[in-house]
Amino acid sequence: MVRYGLTAHYAQSIGPVDQARRHTRRVSAHPVLASVVERLVAAGCVAASEEAAELVAAAPDEPTLGEWIRRRERGEPLAWITATMVFCGRPLHLAPGVYVPRTQSEELARRAAALLPDRGRAVDLCTGAGAVAAHLMAQIPTAAVVGVDIDVRAAACARRNRVPTAVADLAEPLRARGGIDVVTAVPPYVPTGELRLLPADVRRYEPRLALDGGGDGLDLVRRVIEAAALLLRPGGWLLMEIGGDQDRAVTPALAASRFDLVTPWRDDDGDLRGIASRATGSRA
Ligand SMILES: C[S@@+](CC[C@H](N)C(=O)[O-])C[C@H]1O[C@@H](n2cnc3c(N)ncnc32)[C@H](O)[C@@H]1O
Structure with a gap:
């Protein structure tokens, strides 16, 4: 099969999770993190741990985190949900509907x-x-x-x-x-x-x-x-x-x-x- 870069899984576009770790943790991480990882694994995310860390770190409160997990479980790009990603080592704003840079x-x-x-x-x-x-x-x-x-x-x-x-x-x-x-x-x-x-x-x-x-x-x-x-x-x-x-x-x-x-x-x-x-x- 011919491979086009655009076919790369979202996980490739996330970039290092260090960015997420720099955010202030507003949600109590440990008990929450394990269950988020579990849900993302069940939803088929190939980088479930990294994505869970990013969601938990960026969510302002528990209800928002719950909604974000549901959106990610449905397959919405992580960068649309958190409105940010890392490209060439710098944070970039992303909006729903806009192609996620790879x-x-x-x-x-x-x-x-x-x-x-x-x-x-x-x-x-x-x-x-x-x-x-x-x-x-x-x-x-x-x-x-x-x-x-x-x-x-x-x-x-x-x-x-x-x-x-x-x-x-x-x-x-x-x-x-x-x-x-x-x-x-x-x-x-x-x-x-x-x-x-x-x-x-x-x-x-x-x-x-x-x-x-x-x-x-x-x-x-x-x-x-x-x-x-x-x-x-x-x-x-x-x-x-x-x-x-x-x-x-x-x-x-x-x-x-x-x-x-x-x-x-x-x-x-x-x-x-x-x-x-x-x-x-x-x-x-
Ligand atoms: C594969 S995305 C790449 C976006 C960005 N350069 C990146 O790497 O993340 C292609 C972009 O081309 C835009 N596009 C498609 N047709 C276009 C046209 N005729 N003129 C200008 N932009 C166009 C799309 O709206 C989309 O944002």
Whole structure:
């Protein structure tokens, strides 16, 4: 089976529970914690202990904790329930209805930060909650970073994470043609026919707009490449998350839009996680 990063279980997106442990414990932890773990195990959570610790630590009172456990048992993403998660070591606000950033996207964010110069300019297309953009802003505070998302809820969430964000179809509203140093995108890239292979909770809760990449999964990816070719200065970088064997189709599309130094990267299991390429600006 082809593996797409977006299929990763929520547990991968939670991040270290140290964050939760830093919260003041408002609920008496020990007797409660064991029973919460038990309930989450019974509900099929693969990271029941960590999730239970996070719920117990973040709940303001017992009735809220009870309601949160019921929501999690029904499969709602933990980050929607606690309204927070950790991305690249920093807390990020999350709102119900907004795609939950995945741990595997942290590598893209780190690579992009390494390519963004001081006082540089970056655009995060399909920004969602603004996770990648927020990391760029934190790492290069002198840079100007903007996010774009077509979903009003996602854009509001990104703004709450201090990412200046436009609600738009990709780069439509941006006038900075040819002046951008780095474009990032975690677009929807799951082929429509493979959506049924996603975990049931992902299909039930997360927005299809964030997942469905069309027939071969690359409808948005191709449009991101075209948009980035217009936005980037010669020598600027495009970094996109893709999966499966999509690098085979994306590499020629990048060449056709005059990108070079095409570099896919993989995770420790050998699964494709993203692709970076440099804009040449050549008109040839
Ligand atoms: C897979 S999510 C990634 C979100 C975020 N970058 C992250 O890593 O958490 C894809 C996002 O693309 C947005 N999106 C889908 N189609 C879009 C379009 N045509 N223009 C802008 N954003 C779009 C969705 O609303 C969703 O927030």
